[in-house]
Structures are given as structure tokens and as C-alpha cells.
Amino acid sequence: MSEVERKCREAKSAASKLAVTGSGLKDKALLAIAEALERQEQVILDANARDLKAAEESGIRGAVLKRLALDHKKIAQMTEGVRQIASLRDPVGETIDGYIRPNGMEVRRIRVPLGVIGIIYESRPNVTVDAAALCLKAGNAVVLRGGSEAINSNLALAGIIRDTLAANGLPAEAVQIIETTDRAAALELMRMKAYIDCLIPRGGKGLIQTVIENATVPVIEHLDGNCHVYVDDAADLAMAEEIVMNAKVQNPGVCNAMETLLVSEAVAAEFLPKICKRLMDAGVELRGCEKTRQLVPGIKEATEEDWFTEYLDLILAVKVVSGIDEAIQHINTYGSHHSDAIVTKDYSAARRFSNEVDSACVFVNVSTRFSDGYEFGKGAEMGISTQKLHARGPMGVEEITTYKYVVTGNGQIRQ
């Protein structure tokens, strides 16, 4: 039996135990995991240093290296997340709804764990901890297949989690790390339909496309975020400036950062020169439509391609639109249905934007950067779903559960 199949089997067996474990035990284990991660910070940092050294030797630089690197602050953030997850209400066992049918039978929908969740991800080791903690809370086992560049960090983190589970009377097998990091192992994982109930790929378009083409396990996609901010003719322009700067500059390398700025024609002459200067001062490269370039001379021309692009960098496409109709149409046509914002003081514009923009998260007078499980109060996130099936937007513990119908009666038979 291959490593992948063996670990998926172990996870499935552990999942059936976790499914009937009460929240007392699960929360105790989560708090113990947070403590153990803190206590063994040096073990984690040593493993991470080996990953960083290997990455540097193989020529990895920039954003990837930054995402891979752990430090005291990042570990503290992880353990804070784990403690928040422990403090959430257990989703398992919740009665979602219930009613009595005319024949007297009671129909109730009860929230239950999904079972085994597979995650394929790239360099960020914090995903290992977030995913393990969220899955444990929701009574699921998890099979983690991280990138080869983070393998030592991931094994150290998962090792601490597994030891703590065992020490707290829970199955260590509930958290599995696939050590074979080649493509064949990933492909095998995508087809473990007998053991895995749901696969969450987090990474670039290439990875997601491979999963969509090859997976037989049901998938929840975590695709790109081509996010927009639309500055309406009725916008508070001072507020719009702050939201635009925050959405573009505060952390440009993440999926909820703004990639295209849309500005209503009515306020473009007043707003664009000012905001473009602030953006350029912050090091942002601008690519504008014809009208933008008339108002802000010297910036690059945006091509059709730019409207579709998630830069994940200090680059911004800028377009002047005739008003809310064109803004909504542009977002629904070129966007990735992830997170989009309007800045407006107009009630009707806010209402139309909320209703008609077909995105997982629609923001009114709020920065797109809040599209995040932690910011939504979920403690951490399994990812941000860009598909419509099962879960949409930031996924926390509730989004990694399913339900069962429990129907009780006194001898009902069907006529």
C-alpha cells in the first residue's frame, strides 16, 4: 500500500472516532496544542531554518521565501488562532432546522462532521496548524499535502499536534502529513474517493486546474481573487481614498487585495489625480484606461488582459466607468467572483451593488482586505472558496461540516 493510501485509511478510521468525540475533549486538546506549539517554538524554528536554507540554496527568493519563513510573531499568531478556535461553539450536533410533518413524524437536520478533508497547499506552514485545528474542532480528520519546500516545518508542526492529540486521548492519526511531495502523490490523493470526503486545493491556477482535471474526490476550489473597489459618484471621497489605499497597499500579495480600481466618471476628475499620486508615492505601478490617462498623464495603458489579471503585487489597473451599471457589469465580466467593494453614500447604489455583484463577498464602505476567516470571526480559515457549491467565501469550522436528517416517529409507513 502506498504512503498516500495508508495515511488516508488511517485518517478515515480516526475520523469515525472524532465524529463521536464531545467538545470538552476536543477543546482541551486544542488548548494543549496551542501550549505545545509555544513550548516547542525552537523545534519549529529549527525545522523552518532547514527549509529556508534548502530553499535559498535552490534559488527561491522573494514572496515565496517570505511566506515560508516562520518567526516568534507568526507562531504566536498561529497559537492565538488555535485558542480562538477552541473558544468557538462546537458546530457538531447543532440542530439546523426541524419541523413536524402532517403525519406526525419529526424531521430534524443535524450538523455532523464531513469526515476526512484533504488539503493540497503550497509554501505557508501556518496552513498546517490552521487546517488541523479547524478540522479537529469540527470532528474531521485531515490529510495535508504541503509543498516540498516546507516539508520540515510541516512535519515539525504536525508532529507536535499529533503527540498532543495522543497525550489527550484522541487519535494522532486524525492529522496526516504526506511526506512524498512529488506530483504522483498529489494525483493519488486527488483520487482517494474511498477515504476522502472533500479536497481543498490552495495555490496557483496551475495547481487548481490540475485538481479540477484529475480529482474524483469532490473539490472546493480556492482560486484567484481579482478584486475591485468601485468609487461611486455618491462616494465619500476621503473614505474612498483610505479604502483604496488599504485594499491595494496594506498587503498586496494576498487574494483579497484590490487589483482593479473603478471610478465613476462624475468624480473621476476630482478623485483620480489625488489617489493616483498617493498610490504612486506608495510604490504602486498604475495601468489606466484612456480616460484615466487623460486625467493622470504618464501612466501605462491598461490592456484587456489587465482587467482579468490578479497581480498579487504593487500594480493596479484603473478604469473610469459611466456609473454603477458599468461598474457592476465590469466586475461580473472580468472579476473572479471573490471580493468586491463599493464606496458610496447612496442607499440605492449600495443596495444594487450588494444584490447584483455576483461575488462571494460584497463590501459596502469596507476594504476588501476583510475577506478573511479570522476577520469574519471564524478564528482561522480553511481557505476562501471561489466556487458556489457547498461553501462560498471564507471557510471556517461550519463550512467543513455537513448534516444528516434524523426522522423520528411512532410507526409511520408510507401510503
Place this chain on the structure above:
Amino acid sequence: MSEVERKCREAKSAASKLAVTGSGLKDKALLAIAEALERQEQVILDANARDLKAAEESGIRGAVLKRLALDHKKIAQMTEGVRQIASLRDPVGETIDGYIRPNGMEVRRIRVPLGVIGIIYESRPNVTVDAAALCLKAGNAVVLRGGSEAINSNLALAGIIRDTLAANGLPAEAVQIIETTDRAAALELMRMKAYIDCLIPRGGKGLIQTVIENATVPVIEHLDGNCHVYVDDAADLAMAEEIVMNAKVQNPGVCNAMETLLVSEAVAAEFLPKICKRLMDAGVELRGCEKTRQLVPGIKEATEEDWFTEYLDLILAVKVVSGIDEAIQHINTYGSHHSDAIVTKDYSAARRFSNEVDSACVFVNVSTRFSDGYEFGKGAEMGISTQKLHARGPMGVEEITTYKYVVTGNGQIRQ
């Protein structure tokens, strides 16, 4: 452009219109559809007669022919379902939950349509009407790919629905029938990821397996129902008899019929001879374990294969188990996680069975035959999901929706 791609494109365009159509218009159209189907019953029956004639000529017999055949009663059931769907509350726009974050932004989850739903199904023409009505209610467009043997019936039904939509100011393109009924067209539909948000295959294991292997569109499986009734040592045996007879005999060819009967050892000697006689009198072929055959001489021996089998026929596997532990283990091992029932007067047994049987629908003192969208009060059903992602068990209008986050604030930016 192929027929499949053209119709999927049309459906997507119609879906964006339906998504913002209020319930007044949708319900009016549904009631008009029910009336039109009644008024044009003869057109439907004539088309169905052509299908039946072709089916008979090509040697189709038995259950398939029965499922294909329409009559006045079946059409009346369809229109009754459509009227019930019209009377349901519109799921679109429902606030699922909402709360305020510490920074003052309001996070609300709002139910919205899925978009375009694809359905691949076999001979039953009533699926055409049920699916179109449920999709319309939930603001979705639907692309229907039925079996070649029902093509005339499906075209007649869909034609009436499309004409009625158009006459009521709604896009006829919201209901599409794929007329090319070869395998290539089905495969093409499974890969229309650019247009279809969700694919529901309804049919035999071969069809489902083909979809799982080939689809890039997210799938909700509607697989087999290997359903159990467990007669506990604390069962009311008179009630158990009625539930067992109902679950096996009332309609044996459907997915929620019982396929294996489990009887606790403590009551086997009293219960089994009696129920087996009643079952055999009703024409049921029994296949028993060793202990069953000692109590009821002359019946066939059940093999390991029998415990896994969905007969969809007047055949029943029977096993004596030591008690609730073995019953739960048997169901979770051999069952298809569809619908399983316990008959018991014991509180603790009812509670354990409800919690530990890992099935979409768990019944206590109720026949498994109630595992059905109509019986659960959903008006009709899109199918019964046997997977855990997105929807589990009978799928009605709510199960063909998704949600979006609408976040409102007054200038919140992320620190």
C-alpha cells in the same frame, strides 16, 4: 458551436436574469406552468406514446417501460408538485445569519441562486418537470439531458414550460433540453465548467461513475440506496412488522426501499418466522445468514455480496445481529449511507442509532420509504444526494442555492 455549448450559454444568460426576478413573477409562472401542463395533457400523452412505441420496438420491457410511461394520474402528480413548489417560501434573499464584528462592520450571509444546474438522468419524464420547477423557484436556469428513450416526452414537457415562461415575461432559455442524446454530448455537458455551476447525475452506478471520472463541473452524486431496517431487542414487534413490510414491498424499485433486514438475536426467534412468512407471501425472495436460515428453513443463503447489494426488486437480505453495536457496524460497513431505520422502544438505542449511523437520513420507528423530498415537505426533489458536500439526502429548493456575504460598514480598513 455545439448544441451543448450553445444551450449552456443561453442558460447562463437566462440565469443572470432569473437571479434578480422577484418571487411574485416566479410563482405566477409556476402556477401558469401547472395549468398549461394540464391543458395540454393530450400533447404530452401523444409524445409519450411515441416514446413508448419506440421503446417497445427496441425491446425495452419491465421497470424501464413503467418509469417511462405517463398517464393522467402521473401528470396530475407533476402539476400538484409544481403548485406545491409555487406555495413554498422563496429561498432567494433569505438572511441565513448575520452579526456585527468588533470593528462595527455588519456581516450577513444571504441566500442566492446557484446559477445554472445541469442534470443527467434516465427514463423518468417527471424529472423534467420537477427539476425545471425547483430550479425556477430558486432562481436557477437548468440544462436537462434525459435519456434518449424519453426524448419526445421531455421535449413536449419542456416546450410547454418554455412557452409559459415566455408568456409570463421570463426567459424561455432558463429551461434547456439537450436533444443530442449520445454519450459524447453527455461528456461535453460534464465539462461545461464555464457555464454550469453544479451537475446532478441521477441514474445507475455506471452513469455516476462516468460522471465522477470525467466531470470538471462540481457534482452532487445521487448514488444507490442500500437501505436497512434494524429491529432492536426493544422493538414493538407489531410496529416492526408494518415498517418492514412497507419498506420492502410498497415500492421495491426505488432507492429508499429496504434491501437488508437486521434483527437483534434477542427477538429473532419470535420475529423472524412471522415476518419472513409475510414477506414470502408478498412475493419477496429472502436471502438469509446462517442464524436466519436456522429459524426460517428453506431460504437461500446470503453471501458477502448480498450485504452490499441494492436489489431494487422483491429480494431481501436478512441477518441476525447480536444487538445495536453489530447493527450500526453492519450498516456503516455495507450500507450506502442513504437511509436507514431502527425500530425500538429504548431511548438509549434510538439515541445511539441516530448519532452513530453515518447516513443521510436516519429513521427511528419510521419507514425508510419517507426519504423523499415530497415527503419531507419540499414539494418535489432534485434527487437524493449520497455525498456529504453541499447537500445530503433529499434536495429541494434550498439545496439548489448558495449564499454570498454582504458586509456593510462606514469606512473600515484593515490594520
